Amino acid sequence: MKKIFKYLKKYKLLIFFAFFCMIAGIILDMINPYLMKIMVDDVLIGNKRNLLKTVLLGIAGISLSRALLGYLREFTFDYIGGKVQGNIRKDLFKHIQSLHFGFFDKMNTGELMSRIGNDIDNIWSLVGFGMGLLIENILYFITASSIIFFLNWKLALISLLTTPLIAYLAFEFEKKIGEAFEKISDQNAEINTTAQENISGVRLVKAFTREKYEIKKFLTMNEKNYDLNVEKLRIWGRYFPLIEFLSDLSVVLVVVFGGMMVIGEKLSIGTLISFSQYIWMLIWPMREIGWLFNMFSESKASAKKINKIFDTKPEIFLNKETNNLNKETFKGHVIFKNVSFKYEDEYILKNINLEAKPGNTIAIMGPTGSGKTTLINLISRFYEVSEGEITFDGYNVKDIPLNILRKNIANVFQDNFLFSESVKENIKFVNKNESINEAIKLSCSNFVYNLKEKENTIIGERGIGLSGGQKQRLTIARAFNKNSKVLILDDATSALDMDTEFELLKNLKKLPNKVTTFIIGHRISAVKNADEIIFIENGEIVERGTHDELLQKKGKYYEIYEQQFKDFKEIKEVL
Numbered sequence: 001m002k003k004i005f006k007y008l009k010k011y012k013l014l015i016f017f018a019f020f021c022m023i024a025g026i027i028l029d030m031i032n033p034y035l036m037k038i039m040v041d042d043v044l045i046g047n048k049r050n051l052l053k054t055v056l057l058g059i060a061g062i063s064l065s066r067a068l069l070g071y072l073r074e075f076t077f078d079y080i081g082g083k084v085q086g087n088i089r090k091d092l093f094k095h096i097q098s099l100h101f102g103f104f105d106k107m108n109t110g111e112l113m114s115r116i117g118n119d120i121d122n123i124w125s126l127v128g129f130g131m132g133l134l135i136e137n138i139l140y141f142i143t144a145s146s147i148i149f150f151l152n153w154k155l156a157l158i159s160l161l162t163t164p165l166i167a168y169l170a171f172e173f174e175k176k177i178g179e180a181f182e183k184i185s186d187q188n189a190e191i192n193t194t195a196q197e198n199i200s201g202v203r204l205v206k207a208f209t210r211e212k213y214e215i216k217k218f219l220t221m222n223e224k225n226y227d228l229n230v231e232k233l234r235i236w237g238r239y240f241p242l243i244e245f246l247s248d249l250s251v252v253l254v255v256v257f258g259g260m261m262v263i264g265e266k267l268s269i270g271t272l273i274s275f276s277q278y279i280w281m282l283i284w285p286m287r288e289i290g291w292l293f294n295m296f297s298e299s300k301a302s303a304k305k306i307n308k309i310f311d312t313k314p315e316i317f318l319n320k321e322t323n324n325l326n327k328e329t330f331k332g333h334v335i336f337k338n339v340s341f342k343y344e345d346e347y348i349l350k351n352i353n354l355e356a357k358p359g360n361t362i363a364i365m366g367p368t369g370s371g372k373t374t375l376i377n378l379i380s381r382f383y384e385v386s387e388g389e390i391t392f393d394g395y396n397v398k399d400i401p402l403n404i405l406r407k408n409i410a411n412v413f414q415d416n417f418l419f420s421e422s423v424k425e426n427i428k429f430v431n432k433n434e435s436i437n438e439a440i441k442l443s444c445s446n447f448v449y450n451l452k453e454k455e456n457t458i459i460g461e462r463g464i465g466l467s468g469g470q471k472q473r474l475t476i477a478r479a480f481n482k483n484s485k486v487l488i489l490d491d492a493t494s495a496l497d498m499d500t501e502f503e504l505l506k507n508l509k510k511l512p513n514k515v516t517t518f519i520i521g522h523r524i525s526a527v528k529n530a531d532e533i534i535f536i537e538n539g540e541i542v543e544r545g546t547h548d549e550l551l552q553k554k555g556k557y558y559e560i561y562e563q564q565f566k567d568f569k570e571i572k573e574v575l
């Protein structure tokens with residue numbers, strides 16, 4: 001909640017204006033019952049007809065101003081709420097963008113969507129509506145109760161008899177409903193995640209005829225959500241009617257005891273009428289308290305979850321200021337010095353040493369799960385090395401500002417993620433001004449020109465309408481278009497036929513800049529021409545050398561070569 005107040009600071013003047021409208025409205029509301037008292041006691045009973053016009057004009061004027069002030073107050077609070085909601089959403093999105101890979105490994109997309117969506121909307125209802133209403137209710141309560149004490153302190157005491165009990169119930173209610181809202185918010189996030197994963201993986205679900213299972217899974221979650229909502233309603237049902245009953249009891253007490261006082265001529269009829277009007281100004285806040293607490297608890301639960309993300313600090317940060325660096329400082333000289341890496345407590349990479357001079361190609365092979373992707377992820381500092389160091393043109397990567405480091409590295413990941421935009425926009429992802437023709441040509445993506453709208457063709461979130469190989473080539477074109485000094489291809493040619501793969505790898509030498517390349521590959525054809533091939537097993541380099549050297553060693557690489565020999569022989573003929 002403290003964070004929300006920080007966001008409110010910016011709108012001090014507007015908040016002041018909204019409160020001014022609110023307080024002016026309350027003051028006018030307090031005058032009206034008094035005018036009614038004059039109307040009854042003086043005009044009607046006391047026969048002072050000359051006052052009639054003034055009193056009627058007063059009531060009409062007050063009602064009109066009250067409506068205008070109410071509109072201004074509501075509009076201003078709504079405006080502030082919308083602004084605060086927008087600012088928190090913007091900052092949260094920015095913060096999420098700044099977080100490290102490890103955060104995303106643990107957090108699922110559905111949960112993040114809930115935070116950016118539902119939870120921030122809850123904050124809006126609090127700022128744009130709930131908070132003002134709560135303060136207004138408190139002010140109504142304080143002023144109306146002061147006035148009724150002034151009018152008749154004995155009747156005031158009687159009418160406030162139930163208040164301590166209401167306060168106690170409201171407090172208990174808030175505690176219980178708060179817990180319920182936290183559970184509901186968690187459950188909403190789970191539902192979001194399930195729906196999002198199911199829709200993203202709908203092809204897999206259909207292919208494995210798992211629709212029924214998925215529906216059942218979703219229904220179970222929905223039922224749990226329903227149960228939690230019923231539980232919330234039960235809490236509501238347990239407390240709210242009681243709060244309403246106790247607040248209504250005040251009116252009954254005023255009518256009974258006030259009526260007796262009027263009969264006993266200890267109170268004028270006009271005072272009793274105005275008293276009962278003031279009493280409603282006490283009762284409404286009390287009746288709304290449950291509902292307001294409900295809203296508060298919901299927003300509090302949301303704020304807690306949003307704060308948890310804000311409190312997560314990026315784990316990858318700059319070690320020391322190296323202001324003299326810019327993108328051009330780097331030539332693409334990458335060295336791993338005794339690098340080890342652990343996920344939690346388990347070593348994934350052990351004592352890796354390697355050097356890639358500018359323009360070199362380093363190929364990485366090894367069984368699945370041996371640590372190849374982890375190794376190349378360390379270069380861009382997606383994860384931090386646990387021991388040893390990686391240098392980029394002599395600078396420890398930890399000392400290079402992240403944006404400069406990453407501008408120098410173009411990654412092609414294993415999953416061919418493409419945005420739901422045109423081919424052109426996807427390739428121009430980083431270099432908006434760069435022509436994409438060269439990148440299309442070098443990545444063997446000429447198929448683009450056969451699409452209906454050529455490079456302006458819109459492709460789906462995951463490249464719907466394109467083959468796996470076409471998607472791979474577009475992701476490579478995007479990397480080429482980045483013009484970085486280091487290029488990382490993580491199994492990026494696996495979906496290509498051998499001829500296209502050969503053509504594409506040959507094109508690496510034609511890139512406008514000298515590029516240091518890291519290629520992870522499972523096929524000999526993808527790694528054969530590298531300056532050095534390293535073979536990793538269980539996180540350790542177990543073999544290294546050029547293609548010819550490794551063949552002579554007759555080790556792991558040779559075994560793979562033997563297995564793929566048939567395919568390779570065909571390629572050799574092409575070469």
Ligand SMILES: Nc1ncnc2c1ncn2[C@@H]1O[C@H](COP(=O)(O)OP(=O)(O)OP(=O)(O)O)[C@@H](O)[C@H]1O
Binds near residue numbers: 367370371373375
């Ligand atoms: N975020 C993570 N948290 C914990 N362990 C992880 C994480 N990512 C990968 N691992 C583990 O690290 C090991 C190496 O994974 P890595 O992805 O580097 O292997 P790889 O050689 O690239 O495999 P593949 O050829 O299948 O892509 C695996 O045992 C994997 O389970």
